[in-house]
Each structure stands twice: as C-alpha cells, then as structure tokens.
Amino acid sequence: MEVLFTSDFLINLFSAGVRLAAPLLMAALGEIIAERSGLLNIGIEGAILLGALFAVFGSDFSGSPWVGALSAILTGAALGLVFAFITVTLGGDQVVTGTAINILALGLSTYLFRLAYGLEGFSHEVEFFRPLAIPLLSEIPFIGPIFFKQSFLVYLAFIFVPVVAYYLFRTMWGLSLRAAGDHPRAADTMGINVARTRYVAVTIGGMLAGLAGSILTLSHLNIFVENISAGRGFIALAAVVFGQWNPAGAMFSALLFGIADALQLRLQTISNVLPYQLLATIPYILTVLALVGVVGRAYPPKALGKPYLREERGS
Amino acid sequence: MTTDKIPLLEMREITKRFPGILANDHINFSVYAGEIHSLLGENGAGKSTLMNILYGLVAPDSGKVFVRGKEVRIHSPLDAIDKGIGMVHQHFMLVDRLSVVENVVIGTKPPGYPAFRKEAAVKRISQLIEEYGFDIDALMPVHLLSVGQQQRVEIIKALYRGADLLILDEPTAVLTPPEVVDLFRLLRNLRQAGHGIIFISHKLNETLENSDQITVIRQGKVVNTVLPQNIDRAGLASLMVGRDVLFDLPHPPYSGKQHAVLNIQNLKVLDDRKIEAVKDISIEVCNGEVFGIAGVDGNGQSELVEALTGLRQGTGGKIMLGGVEITGKSPGEILAQGVAHIPEDRQVRGLVMGFRVDENLILHDYGRPPFTRRGLLQHKEIYRWARQRAQDFDIRPPEPRLQARQLSGGNQQKVVLARELTKNPRLIIAVPPTRGLDVGATEYVHRALLDARANGAAVLLVSTELEEVLSLSDTVAVMYEGRIVGTMQRDEIDITRIGLLMGGGHVD
Ligand SMILES: Nc1ncnc2c1ncn2[C@@H]1O[C@H](COP(=O)(O)OP(=O)(O)OP(=O)(O)O)[C@@H](O)[C@H]1O
Numbered sequence: 068m069e070v071l072f073t074s075d076f077l078i079n080l081f082s083a084g085v086r087l088a089a090p091l092l093m094a095a096l097g098e099i100i101a102e103r104s105g106l107l108n109i110g111i112e113g114a115i116l117l118g119a120l121f122a123v124f125g126s127d128f129s130g131s132p133w134v135g136a137l138s139a140i141l142t143g144a145a146l147g148l149v150f151a152f153i154t155v156t157l158g159g160d161q162v163v164t165g166t167a168i169n170i171l172a173l174g175l176s177t178y179l180f181r182l183a184y185g186l187e188g189f190s191h192e193v194e195f196f197r198p199l200a201i202p203l204l205s206e207i208p209f210i211g212p213i214f215f216k217q218s219f220l221v222y223l224a225f226i227f228v229p230v231v232a233y234y235l236f237r238t239m240w241g242l243s244l245r246a247a248g249d250h251p252r253a254a255d256t257m258g259i260n261v262a263r264t265r266y267v268a269v270t271i272g273g274m275l276a277g278l279a280g281s282i283l284t285l286s287h288l289n290i291f292v293e294n295i296s297a298g299r300g301f302i303a304l305a306a307v308v309f310g311q312w313n314p315a316g317a318m319f320s321a322l323l324f325g326i327a328d329a330l331q332l333r334l335q336t337i338s339n340v341l342p343y344q345l346l347a348t349i350p351y352i353l354t355v356l357a358l359v360g361v362v363g364r365a366y367p368p369k370a371l372g373k374p375y376l377r378e379e380r381g382s
Numbered sequence: 383m384t385t386d387k388i389p390l391l392e393m394r395e396i397t398k399r400f401p402g403i404l405a406n407d408h409i410n411f412s413v414y415a416g417e418i419h420s421l422l423g424e425n426g427a428g429k430s431t432l433m434n435i436l437y438g439l440v441a442p443d444s445g446k447v448f449v450r451g452k453e454v455r456i457h458s459p460l461d462a463i464d465k466g467i468g469m470v471h472q473h474f475m476l477v478d479r480l481s482v483v484e485n486v487v488i489g490t491k492p493p494g495y496p497a498f499r500k501e502a503a504v505k506r507i508s509q510l511i512e513e514y515g516f517d518i519d520a521l522m523p524v525h526l527l528s529v530g531q532q533q534r535v536e537i538i539k540a541l542y543r544g545a546d547l548l549i550l551d552e553p554t555a556v557l558t559p560p561e562v563v564d565l566f567r568l569l570r571n572l573r574q575a576g577h578g579i580i581f582i583s584h585k586l587n588e589t590l591e592n593s594d595q596i597t598v599i600r601q602g603k604v605v606n607t608v609l610p611q612n613i614d615r616a617g618l619a620s621l622m623v624g625r626d627v628l629f630d631l632p633h634p635p636y637s638g639k640q641h642a643v644l645n646i647q648n649l650k651v652l653d654d655r656k657i658e659a660v661k662d663i664s665i666e667v668c669n670g671e672v673f674g675i676a677g678v679d680g681n682g683q684s685e686l687v688e689a690l691t692g693l694r695q696g697t698g699g700k701i702m703l704g705g706v707e708i709t710g711k712s713p714g715e716i717l718a719q720g721v722a723h724i725p726e727d728r729q730v731r732g733l734v735m736g737f738r739v740d741e742n743l744i745l746h747d748y749g750r751p752p753f754t755r756r757g758l759l760q761h762k763e764i765y766r767w768a769r770q771r772a773q774d775f776d777i778r779p780p781e782p783r784l785q786a787r788q789l790s791g792g793n794q795q796k797v798v799l800a801r802e803l804t805k806n807p808r809l810i811i812a813v814p815p816t817r818g819l820d821v822g823a824t825e826y827v828h829r830a831l832l833d834a835r836a837n838g839a840a841v842l843l844v845s846t847e848l849e850e851v852l853s854l855s856d857t858v859a860v861m862y863e864g865r866i867v868g869t870m871q872r873d874e875i876d877i878t879r880i881g882l883l884m885g886g887g888h889v890d
C-alpha cells in the first residue's frame with residue numbers, strides 16, 4: 068500500500084489524470100456551448116469516436132498529426148451540422164437524433180476502420196503529438212511534470228477553458244447564444260436569429276468533440292481501436308451538468324473523472340484482490356454519484372432540448 | 383390629430399388565417415406620430431395577431447405595411463426593429479436569469495462589438511433609466527424585479543433600439559394602480575416627444591381617458607375608428623361585443639342559512655426566500671358569501687392561496703373546510719373536497735399549454751366515468767362534453783381539439799373557468815379571475831361567480847383590481863404585509879379607507 072504515497076507515484080498519477088481529463092474537457096466545453104444555446108447533443112460520443120478515426124486517417128495519409136487534428140475537427144463539424152439540420156431545421160427530437168448519430172458513428176467507424184486496416188482490431192502507429200515540456204514551468208517541482216509535460220492538444224483543451232468562458236460571458240455572441248438557450252422566443256423578438264445561433268453553437272460543439280477524439284488517438288494511444296471513445300462522450304455530458312454549464316466547473320469535473328480513471332488503471336496493476344473489470348467501472352460510478360449529488364442544484368438552460376418554432380405562440 | 387400628414391404606420395388590408403379561424407380579415411389601421419392609438423376588441427378578436435404581424439413574428443397571408451409612407455416588408459423582428467418598431471408583449475419577453483443591462487443590449491451592436499463591454503453598457507443603460515425616471519438597478523437579474531419594473535425594462539429595450547412606434551399589448555393588466563398612473567405619464571411624455579403609440583387594453587375607462595383615437599376590432603374585422611370624446615364606456619362595449627354589456631350586476635343578499643365553509647385560524651406561511659409572507663391570518667368565509675381580499679400585489683396573497691390549495695405548506699395555524707381540517711393535505715385531496723381554484727398564472731398553473739382544450743377541461747376528472755370506462759379514455763364522450771363547455775363559456779373558437787397555447791389569452795382563462803366552475807364547488811378560490819378578459823367575458827365571469835354564490839358556494843376572491851373586489855364582495859378585507867389590516871361589510875365600504883389600508887396607512 069505504501070507504494071501509493073511515493074511522490075513518483077503521485078506525479079505519475081496526476082499527470083496521467085490531466086492527460087485523461089483533456090478529451091473529456093474538450094468535449095465538455097463544446098457541449099457547454101451547444102447546451103447553452105438550447106441544444107442537447109448527446110451525439111458527441113459519436114463525434115469523439117469518428118473524430119478519433121479520422122484523426123488517424125489524416126495523420127496516416129499525410130504523415131502529420133496536424134492534418135489529423137484538422138480532419139477530426141471537420142468530422143465533428145459535419146456531425147454537428149447534421150444534428151443541427153435535423154433538430155433545428157426539421158424540428159426533430161434532440162435525444163433521438165443524438166442517439167442515432169451515436170449508433171451511426173459506431174457502425175461507420177468500425178466499417179471504415181476495417182476497410183482501411185483490415186480485421187486486426189487496431190491500426191498501425193501514426194505520427195502523433197509528442198509531449199512538449201514547457202521551458203521553466205516544467206522545472207517546477209511536482210507541479211511541473213504534472214501540468215507542463217503534456218502534449219499540444221492537452222494544453223489546448225485547458226487553454227480553451229478561459230477562451231470559451233470569454234466567448235460565453237464577455238461577447239455579444241455569447242449573450243445571444245445564452246438567450247437562445249434560455250428563452251428563444253424572447254431572443255427572437257430582440258432580433259436574434261435563433262436558428263443560426265443554434266447551428267453555429269452545435270457545430271462548434273461538434274468540432275471540439277471531434278478534436279477530443281483526436282486527443283485519444285494522436286496523444287494518448289497513437290493508434291485507433293474499435294469503440295475507442297468507450298462512453299467518454301457520456302462522461303463529458305455528465306461533466307457539463309456537474310460543472311453547472313460553466314467552463315471552469317467542467318474543468319474541475321473533467322479533472323476529477325480523469326484522475327479517477329488514472330487511479331483505476333494503476334490499481335489494476337497493483338491490486339490482485341479486485342477483478343479489473345470492477346475497477347474499470349470506477350469513473351462511471353463516480354459519474355453517477357456526481358450527478359446524484361448535483362441534482363436539484365443544477366439550473367440547466369431553460370429551453371434545453373426544446374425546439375423553437377416562431378408561429379407557435381405561448382409561453 | 384392631423385389627417386393631412388403621412389401616417390407613421392399604415393397597415394392595409396391585412397389578412398391572416400389560422401386553422402379554423404380568420405384572425406385578421408382585411409384590416410386597415412393607421413397610426414400617426416405623436417398619438418396614442420388604442421386597439422380595442424374582445425378576446426380572440428385578433429389584436430395580438432395584428433401586432434405580431436407588424437413585429438414580424440407572424441407572417442400575414444396578404445396585406446401591406448407602410449412606414450412613413452414607404453412600403454416595407456417585415457419578415458422577422460429584426461426587420462421591425464430596423465424600421466423603428468418596438469413591442470412590449472402581452473407576456474413579457476425577458477430572459478429571467480440575465481441582468482437588466484444584458485436584456486437591454488442583447489441582439490444589438492454596442493461599441494466594442496463583438497466584445498461585451500459591461501461597464502460601459504451599465505453606464506449607458508443607467509443613464510437611460512434615469513432619463514425616464516425609473517427606479518431600476520441595471521445590474522439586477524430581471525427575475526428579481528417586480529412585474530411593474532420588468533415592464534419598464536421592456537419599454538427601455540424598445541427605446542434603446544430607437545423605436546419611434548411603440549406597441550404595448552395589455553400593459554396595464556399586470557400593474558398596480560399607482561404603476562398604471564406612472565405608465566400613462568410616461569406614455570404621454572413619449573407622445574409629446576413625437577412617438578406613435580399603439581395601446582391595447584380591456585379596461586375601457588383608461589382607454590377613454592388616454593387615447594387620441596380608438597379602433598375597435600370584432601372577429602378579425604375593423605368595426606370602426608372613433609374619437610374618445612364622441613363615445614362612452616357603454617358605447618365602446620357594445621361596439622366590441624355587438625350587444626349591450628352590464629357593468630354592475632345585481633347583487634341580492636344571500637337568502638339561505640349561513641355556516642362557515644372555510645375557516646382559517648392563525649395561518650402562517652413562508653415564501654420562497656423563507657421569509658414569513660403570511661403572518662397570522664384568521665378568516666371565515668360562509669356559504670353564499672363572496673369574501674374579497676384587496677391589496678397591492680406581493681403582500682402575501684399568492685402564499686396564502688398556495689397554502690389553501692395545498693401547493694405550499696404553512697408553518698403554523700389551521701385550515702378547516704366545512705368543519706374538517708385540511709391543513710397539510712395534498713392539492714388533489716383538497717380539490718376532491720369540492721374546492722375550485724382559479725389560479726393567478728393560467729399558463730403555469732391553470733393549463734397544460736401543450737394539451738388540447740378538451741384534455742385541459744378534464745384534468746381533474748379524467749379517471750371517472752363517463753370520461754374513462756374500463757381504464758380507457760372515451761374520446762368521443764370527452765369531446766362532446768368539452769364542446770358543450772366551450773359553448774356555455776363562450777370559448778372561441780369553440781373547437782376543443784385546439785391546443786391551449788393556440789387560444790388567445792382571454793380564451794385560455796375561459797377554459798380554466800369552465801373546468802373549475804362546472805364541478806359545483808363548495809368553495810371557489812379565485813385569484814385575478816378576470817385578468818385579461820374583455821368586458822363581455824368579465825361580465826360573464828362575474829355572473830358565474832355570483833350564480834355560484836346564490837347556489838350556496840363560498841367564494842374567496844383575491845384581486846388587485848379594487849373595482850372588481852368592491853362590486854362582487856359581501857365582505858372586503860385588506861391585506862398588507864402578510865396581515866389582514868382591516869375588514870368591512872358591503873354596506874360599510876369606504877373607498878378612501880381601503881386605499882389607505884392598501885398603502886400601509888393606519889386608520890382609527
Ligand atoms: N399560432 C396560432 N395558431 C392557431 N390559432 C391562433 C394562433 N394565434 C392566434 N390564433 C387564433 O387567432 C385568434 C386571434 O387571437 P389573438 O391572440 O390575436 O386575439 P386577441 O385579440 O389578442 O385576444 P386577447 O384579448 O384574448 O389577448 C384567436 O381565435 C386565436 O385562437
């Protein structure tokens with residue numbers, strides 16, 4: 068047991084936690100933008116998965132992880148646009164649409180993946196984003212190796228926290244977006260194009276989810292395996308609620324889930340008492356507990372999940 | 383009024399059909415700069431529809447709109463704002479959680495765009511607030527403001543966007559008497575400054591006193607445009623409804639034997655902020671009695687009613703219904719005891735807006751025959767019954783298959799009344815029962831309440847409309863800061879005394 072409390076173990080644990088938190092955070096930030104505009108997109112699980120695959124494709128074909136990340140962004144954007152078309156333009160149900168996107172992504176990613184790499188179940192290694200030690204900062208004892216020896220995309224996820232917060236709370240765009248999510252009819256009467264606002268929001272959300280997928284393949288594993296997202300989209304959804312629809316809140320939740328994940332991975336290797344399948348459920352159980360704890364205290368955007376049609380009158 | 387000038391606004395031959403109803407039928411309507419032009423009409427006459435067309439929220443089937451003599455096309459509120467049109471909606475269009483400033487600047491491009499320079503915006507808006515003499519903190523989230531203050535935020539929103547034509551859809555329905563006075567003072571100032579104002583109200587006296595012209599609409603058509611000096615209240619009412627309306631109904635004394643139906647003893651209730659909103663109230667309401675509670679909004683009336691209907695738990699005291707204690711019972715149990723509740727906010731508490739009218743009409747009784755047999759809803763039976771109610775209560779259009787949200791505000795209220803009053807209740811708890819109703823419908827509701835009284839029901843009437851309380855009640859109580867500060871019988875009513883009590887003054 069004493070192995071748990073050496074400084075090396077802790078540094079290792081927390082730095083892995085930060086790394087594992089990054090995709091959750093990236094996806095959660097995108098989802099905050101979508102949900103603040105009134106669209107509940109549970110299809111981000113699928114966007115992460117397809118984003119992860121196209122990141123590998125992009126990097127493999129071009130030899131550059133940058134192209135990989137860009138393909139992931141475009142993949143996510145395309146899924147976001149599909150979601151917007153069905154739910155905003157056609158007024159379709161958001162949960163059903165999101166679920167359909169997830170099923171589609173799972174099937175499509177498996178199919179395309181086997182088409183490209185055969186039946187082995189994993190791709191060969193592609194060019195990825197290597198850890199980038201930040202001069203000076205990475206020298207700080209304890210903190211340095213945890214936060215400042217990560218790869219580019221991990222830094223990016225954390226840089227996006229203040230960026231998204233600024234966008235939501237300090238720009239007129241963010242103001243319109245939040246109004247569209249709380250009271251779309253009021254937003255409409257104030258001259259805001261609710262449909263366009265929601266299109267933009269959920270497309271950005273899709274891009275970040277796709278990028279989150281590329282973190283899995285271009286900065287964690289460097290290969291693709293089937294269903295690599297493994298429910299991370301749903302954990303990101305939980306992080307949004309747990310973080311009360313605020314970027315900083317989502318960051319803390321993502322870190323919590325990330326560290327739990329890192330811890331369970333380590334327990335798997337040192338504990339022979341509990342079966343690893345049980346340990347692997349820790350982050351998911353934590354998700355459920357977190358949501359139970361926050362229920363009743365969270366105030367979601369008021370029009371979340373509801374379509375908006377102008378000539379329907381009333382409240 | 384000058385007719386030789388070009389009107390600020392002209393709407394020509396506007397027509398709009400909704401499924402089953404012609405809401406606007408070739409309407410012609412003009413407003414000049416510097417005038418207050420009232421639109422008057424029954425519930426469902428098409429006033430809000432016409433204004434929504436002007437504001438770009440509803441697309442007309444045909445017709446043209448001219449602003450300062452130039453034809454314009456208005457496809458969205460943004461177009462309307464561009465043309466200098468501003469609207470204060472019947473149901474406010476404010477984003478609750480945002481602050482006053484944010485609600486005002488939203489959708490505009492203030493200096494610094496796309497950044498939102500909050501400090502600068504607060505300064506600008508505070509200046510505007512001061513200019514119009516309002517008492518509002520620009521940083522306050524709007525849901526913490528009183529209804530009157532929220533309305534001022536709506537007006538500021540329109541003026542901030544440079545509106546020179548201002549539409550106000552039933553602005554006085556939600557205001558207290560002193561707020562109404564303030565509103566008209568503001569409107570007169572705006573008229574002085576050259577704004578055109580379209581004013582919609584069901585209150586004929588204030589319409590007569592404050593308008594330059596009055597246009598009356600009936601069933602989607604313009605009946606006439608008249609000058610207030612050439613007509614009186616009765617004349618307007620018959621133009622609107624097409625028949626004569628009685629404003630003061632006969633109020634014969636109750637002839638049966640009296641006993642207490644509702645008995646409240648030392649009731650105490652907390653509000654949402656855990657502050658005692660009802661402080662030790664004791665009331666007795668007898669059969670055949672209308673017990674009116676007058677008072678300015680926000681003096682504990684809502685909490686009192688919620689405690690009586692089981693929606694909120696009291697922290698002390700007893701509530702007895704016909705000698706049986708109902709304190710702490712659930713709303714369902716209380717309603718089953720023969721209590722009818724006509725709630726304050728029909729869209730939140732009175733109706734399920736997405737349900738059809740017939741479904742709303744059987745919300746309490748859906749489980750009983752003839753509506754349910756062998757566990758299945760009997761749609762034919764429900765429809766037939768609902769159709770009869772729609773006819774009895776003059777719900778327009780009398781089509782029970784419409785969703786509640788598709789009815790005009792006044793007709794929504796009639797659906798609530800139809801459901802609550804047809805079950806022959808022992809006790810009727812009515813909170814602003816005629817808010818938003820036209821004169822004809824108001825007469826109808828008052829008649830229905832008095833009929834229920836004549837049949838031995840007890841009526842607890844909670845209203846901020848003093849006129850309504852006075853004309854219906856056998857006993858009038860005044861509520862102030864959670865207490866009953868005075869009670870008087872019908873024959874000893876003294877209006878000055880009531881006014882004083884409502885404002886918190888002491889009378890000896
Ligand atoms: N979106 C809609 N769908 C269907 N019918 C509608 C819709 N909007 C309005 N109507 C119908 O059009 C008619 C006119 O409604 P409108 O709201 O204009 O009346 P109003 O004069 O404002 O009445 P009130 O005084 O009760 O507010 C009503 O019969 C109403 O049921």
Ligand SMILES: [Mg+2]
Nearest residue numbers: 430472790791
């Ligand atoms: Mg109306």
